[in-house]
Amino acid sequence: MAADAPVPAETAQTATTHSAPRRLVLDILNDWVTTVDHKKIGLMYIGYALVFLVVAGIQALLMRIQLSLPNNDFVSPQAFNSLFTMHGTTMVFFVGMPILFGFGNYLVPLMIGARDMAFPRLNAFSFWISAFGGILLYFSYFGASGLYGAGSAPDVGWFAYAPLTARVFSPGHSTDYWTLAILLSGIGSIGTALNIVATTICMRCPGMKLSRMPLLVWLYLVTSSLVFVAVSPLTAAQIMLMLDRYIGSHFFDTQAGGSAVLWMHFFWIFGHPEVYILILPAFAFANEIIPVFSRKAIFGYAAMVAASVGIGFISLSVWAHHMFTVGLGAGANTFFVLATMIISVPTGIKLFNWLATLWGGKIHFTASMMFAIGFLFQFLIAGLTGVMLSIAPFDWQLGNSYFVVAHFHYVLVGGILFMIFSAFYYWFPKMSGKMLSEKLGKWHFWIFLIGFHLTFDFMHVPGMLGMPRRIYTYEADRGWMIWNMIISSGAIFQAAGTLLFVYNMIWSYFKGPVAGPDPWDAWTLEWSTPSPPPAYNFAEIPSVASRRPLWDLKHPEDPDSNYE
Amino acid sequence: MSEAAVIPNVTTPEWELPSRGVVGMVCLIVAEAAIFTIFVVAYLYYVGKDRSGPTPREVLDLPIFTSVCLLSSSLTVHFAVAALHQARRGLCSLWLAATVLLGGIFLGGTAHEWYKLIVHDGLTIQTNLFGTTFYSLVGLHASHVIIGLIMLSLALIFSLNGSMTAKHTGRLEVLSLYWHFVDAVWVVVFTVVYILGR
Numbered sequence: 001m002a003a004d005a006p007v008p009a010e011t012a013q014t015a016t017t018h019s020a021p022r023r024l025v026l027d028i029l030n031d032w033v034t035t036v037d038h039k040k041i042g043l044m045y046i047g048y049a050l051v052f053l054v055v056a057g058i059q060a061l062l063m064r065i066q067l068s069l070p071n072n073d074f075v076s077p078q079a080f081n082s083l084f085t086m087h088g089t090t091m092v093f094f095v096g097m098p099i100l101f102g103f104g105n106y107l108v109p110l111m112i113g114a115r116d117m118a119f120p121r122l123n124a125f126s127f128w129i130s131a132f133g134g135i136l137l138y139f140s141y142f143g144a145s146g147l148y149g150a151g152s153a154p155d156v157g158w159f160a161y162a163p164l165t166a167r168v169f170s171p172g173h174s175t176d177y178w179t180l181a182i183l184l185s186g187i188g189s190i191g192t193a194l195n196i197v198a199t200t201i202c203m204r205c206p207g208m209k210l211s212r213m214p215l216l217v218w219l220y221l222v223t224s225s226l227v228f229v230a231v232s233p234l235t236a237a238q239i240m241l242m243l244d245r246y247i248g249s250h251f252f253d254t255q256a257g258g259s260a261v262l263w264m265h266f267f268w269i270f271g272h273p274e275v276y277i278l279i280l281p282a283f284a285f286a287n288e289i290i291p292v293f294s295r296k297a298i299f300g301y302a303a304m305v306a307a308s309v310g311i312g313f314i315s316l317s318v319w320a321h322h323m324f325t326v327g328l329g330a331g332a333n334t335f336f337v338l339a340t341m342i343i344s345v346p347t348g349i350k351l352f353n354w355l356a357t358l359w360g361g362k363i364h365f366t367a368s369m370m371f372a373i374g375f376l377f378q379f380l381i382a383g384l385t386g387v388m389l390s391i392a393p394f395d396w397q398l399g400n401s402y403f404v405v406a407h408f409h410y411v412l413v414g415g416i417l418f419m420i421f422s423a424f425y426y427w428f429p430k431m432s433g434k435m436l437s438e439k440l441g442k443w444h445f446w447i448f449l450i451g452f453h454l455t456f457d458f459m460h461v462p463g464m465l466g467m468p469r470r471i472y473t474y475e476a477d478r479g480w481m482i483w484n485m486i487i488s489s490g491a492i493f494q495a496a497g498t499l500l501f502v503y504n505m506i507w508s509y510f511k512g513p514v515a516g517p518d519p520w521d522a523w524t525l526e527w528s529t530p531s532p533p534p535a536y537n538f539a540e541i542p543s544v545a546s547r548r549p550l551w552d553l554k555h556p557e558d559p560d561s562n563y564e
Numbered sequence: 565m566s567e568a569a570v571i572p573n574v575t576t577p578e579w580e581l582p583s584r585g586v587v588g589m590v591c592l593i594v595a596e597a598a599i600f601t602i603f604v605v606a607y608l609y610y611v612g613k614d615r616s617g618p619t620p621r622e623v624l625d626l627p628i629f630t631s632v633c634l635l636s637s638s639l640t641v642h643f644a645v646a647a648l649h650q651a652r653r654g655l656c657s658l659w660l661a662a663t664v665l666l667g668g669i670f671l672g673g674t675a676h677e678w679y680k681l682i683v684h685d686g687l688t689i690q691t692n693l694f695g696t697t698f699y700s701l702v703g704l705h706a707s708h709v710i711i712g713l714i715m716l717s718l719a720l721i722f723s724l725n726g727s728m729t730a731k732h733t734g735r736l737e738v739l740s741l742y743w744h745f746v747d748a749v750w751v752v753v754f755t756v757v758y759i760l761g762r
Contacts, residue, residue, distance in 0.1 A: 118584040119584070193591070194591040198587045199584075202582055202587055203581070206579040228594045228598060229594065229595075230598075231595075232595045232602070233598055233602045235599060236599040236602035239599075239700075240603075240606065243689070247689060249689045249690065249695075249696035250696045251606060251697075256693065257610075258610075258696075259609070259610075
C-alpha cells in the first residue's frame with residue numbers, strides 16, 4: 001500500500017513505527033497457525049500439553065488439599081467429582097498423548113533423515129482437532145449447565161462407567177462435552193499415528209534400513225500401530241454412547257437390556273493398551289538418553305526391538321485385569337492374570353538391557369541422566385506393584401483402593417513424567433538452540449524426587465488400610481489422616497519442582513548458553529543439524545551405514561558399520 | 565552451521581520405499597477395521613437378548629441382489645485402475661461410472677430396506693437392542709459407502725474432464741483400496757447380521 005503512492009517522510013516514519021510490530025505479531029501467529037512443518041507442530045503439541053499439565057496439576061493440588069484433613073470442606077463433593085474426572089481425562093488425553101506425539105513429531109523425521117512427515121497437512125489437521133478437543137472439554141465449565149442446570153464440568157470419572165453416563169443419570173451436557181472431547185482427541189491421535197507409521201516406513205533416508213533405525217523410531221512405530229487398534233475401539237464406544245444419549249439407542253442402557261459390563265470391556269480394550277501407548281515413548285527416550293550418557297551403544301538392540309513389539313501384542317490381551325472385581329468367572333480371570341504377568345517379561349528384558357548399557361559405561365550424571373536413572377528405579381517398583389495387582393485375589397482386596405491409585409501414578413509420574421523431564425533436558429537444546437541450566441535441573445530433580453516419593457510411596461499405605469479412591473472426605477477415626485497429610489505435603493514439593501522447571505525453561509530460552517548442533521556428543525541424525533534445525537532439516541539428504549551415523553562420522557577409523 | 569550434509573554419501577543401490585499413500589490407507593483401514601470390530605462384537609453380544617420384538621428372523625430379508633452389486637463393484641473399480649494405468653481414460657471413466665452405479669444400487673437397497681423396517685415393521689433404533697445394534701452397524705457401513713461414493717464420483721468427474729491421467733494411477737489405487745475395504749466389511753456384516761444373526 002505504502003509502496004504505491006509517495007508518502008511524506010514524517011508520515012511514513014510514524015506509520016512504520018505503529019504498524020511494524022503489530023504486523024510482526026500477526027505474522028508470527030499466522031506462521032504458527034498455518035504451519036505444516038513437523039517441528040513447529042511438534043512444539044505446539046508440547047506447549048499445549050504443558051499448559052494442560054499445569055491445569056491438571058492444579059486440579060491434583062486442590063484434591064490433595066481437600067484430602068489432607070478428615071472431614072474437610074475445602075471443595076464440595078460435586079466439585080470433587082469434577083476434579084478427579086477432569087484431572088484424569090486431561091492428564092491422559094490432553095497431556096500424555098500430545099506431549100508424546102509432540103516429541104514424536106519433532107524427532108522421528110529428524111532421526112530418519114527426512115525433511116518432514118509423510119502427510120504434513122494431515123499432521124496440522126490432527127494437531128488442531130486434538131487441540132480443539134481439549135478446549136471443548138474445558139468449555140464445559142461454562143457451557144454444560146444444560147436444560148436441568150445440573151453440574152458443569154464432567155463428573156463421571158475418567159472411565160465413565162455405564163449407566164452413570166446415561167441421560168437419566170447425567171442430565172445436562174457435561175457428559176456430552178466429555179464424549180465429544182474424547183472423540184476429537186481420538187481422531188487426532190489416529191491421524192498422527194497414521195502419519196508416524198507412514199513416515200517411518202516411507203520416508204527413511206538411504207541406508208536407514210529398519211535394522212538401523214534409532215530405537216526411538218522403532219518404539220514410536222510400535223506405539224503408533226497400537227493407537228490404531230486401541231484408540232479406535234474407544235472411538236467406537238464414544239459413538240455408541242452418543243447414540244445412546246442423543247437418539248435413544250440402548251447400547252449401555254441397562255433398563256432396556258443393555259449391558260454396563262460391555263462398556264467396561266470396550267473402555268479397557270482401549271484403556272490398557274493406552275498405558276503402553278504412553279509408556280513406550282518414555283522407553284523410547286530412555287533408549288536414546290541412557291546410551292549417550294553412558295558413552296556406550298545400547299545393549300541388545302535386537303532384543304529391545306523384539307521386546308517392544310512383544311509388549312505391543314501382549315498389551316492387547318490384558319484389559320480385563322481392570323475388571324477382576326466384576327466377577328468374570330474363573331476361566332477369564334485366569335487368562336487375564338497370566339497374560340498380565342507375561343507382559344512383565346518383555347518389560348523386564350528392557351530393564352536388564354538398560355542396566356547392561358549402564359554397566360561399565362562412563363556415566364555422565366547430567367540432569368537428563370539423573371531423571372532417566374530415577375525412571376529405572378521407579379518404573380521397576382511400579383511394575384512390581386503391577387504384578388501384585390495382576391493376581392486376581394489380591395486385586396479383589398485392593399481393587400479401587402488408593403493402592404491402585406498409587407500403582408498407576410507410579411507408572412505415570414515415576415515412569416513417564418520422569419522420562420519426559422529427562423527428554424526435555426536432552427532435546428531442549430536442539431529445539432531452542434539454548435542449554436537448560438544444569439544447576440537448576442539438578443535442583444528440579446532432587447525436589448521433584450523427594451516430592452514424588454513422599455506422595456506416591458506413602459499412597460500405597462491408606463490403600464492397604466482400606467481407603468477407597470474417589471472419596472471426597474473421610475472420618476477422623478479411620479487412621480488415614482497422617483498418611484494423607486504426608487501425601488499432600490509431597491504434592492507441594494512436586495509443584496515447587498515443576499515451577500522450577502518452568503522457570504528454567506523460560507530463563508534458559510533467553511539467557512542460557514548457546515547449545516551448538518551437538519552439545520551431548522551424541523550419535524543420531526538430529527544432532528547433525530543446526531540447533532534449532534532449519535525448516536528443511538537437511539540441506540542434503542544424508543545416507544547412513546550404521547545405527548550410529550554420527551559415531552561413524554566422528555570416528556572414521558572405527559565405524560560401527562564394521563560390526564553390525 | 566551447514567554441516568548437515570557431512571554424513572558420508574555412501575548411496576545404497578536401489579533405495580526404494582513403499583508408497584506413502586498405500587501405507588497411509590492401510591493404516592486407516594486397520595483403524596477402521598477396529599471400529600467395525602467393536603460394532604460387530606456389540607451386535608453379536610446382544611443378538612437374541614431382546615425381551616420384545618421385532619426379531620431379526622421376523623423382519624430381515626436377505627439382500628442378495630444388492631450385495632452382489634456391491635461386491636462386483638470391487639471388480640469394476642479394479643478394472644478402472646487398470647485402465648488408467650494403461651492410459652485408456654475413456655475406459656477408466658466407464659468402469660468408474662459402473663462402480664458408482666453399483667454402489668448407488670446398494671445404497672438404494674439399504675434405503676429401501678430401512679424404509680420397510682421403519683414404516684411397516686415399526687423397528688427403529690429406539691425399539692429394542694436389535695434395532696440399536698442393527699441400525700448402528702449397517703448405518704456405519706452405509707456411511708462408509710456414502711463417503712466412498714462421493715470420492716468415486718469426484719474421480720469420475722476428474723476422469724471425464726480429463727484432469728485425471730495415467731500419472732494419477734497411484735492415487736486412484738489408494739481410493740480403490742478403500743473401496744475394497746468397504747466391500748470386505750460388507751461380507752462380514754452380511755454374515756453376522758443376515759446369516760448368523762437370523
